Amino acid sequence: MSEINIHDRFSKKYLENPRIAGSFLAYILPEGIKKIADLSNLTSNKTGFIDEELKEAYSDLLFKARLKSGEDLFIYFLIEHKSYFYEHT
Numbered sequence: 001m002s003e004i005n006i007h008d009r010f011s012k013k014y015l016e017n018p019r020i021a022g023s024f025l026a027y028i029l030p031e032g033i034k035k036i037a038d039l040s041n042l043t044s045n046k047t048g049f050i051d052e053e054l055k056e057a058y059s060d061l062l063f064k065a066r067l068k069s070g071e072d073l074f075i076y077f078l079i080e081h082k083s084y085f086y087e088h089t
Contacts, residue, residue, distance in 0.1 A: 011079045015061055018042040025075065038066045045074070057076055 015021045022039045029037070045062045061077040 001079055012060055012077075015077055015079075016044060021061070021063055021077075022076075031082055036067050036069070040066050041065055042075075048083060 008087045013023060019042075025039055025042075026034065042063045042065045045064050050056055060079045063075045065073045065075060067073050
């Protein structure tokens, strides 16, 4: 197994736990989002979808929570190991 796969798999395995993912999100999300999101009820969801135009979309990890207004909130993680700094990721 390559070192890149090890990091990718570790990140996915660690963050698939809703409690850990919720703590991570509480740490990294901007205050404006944290004010409107209820992360206490985070649940893991399937990672693949087909939209109305029959296009497929995938994420590494997908969670469902609620906005404080009661609407559904979907949060996805797309994990990519980088061995170098890139300004936009």
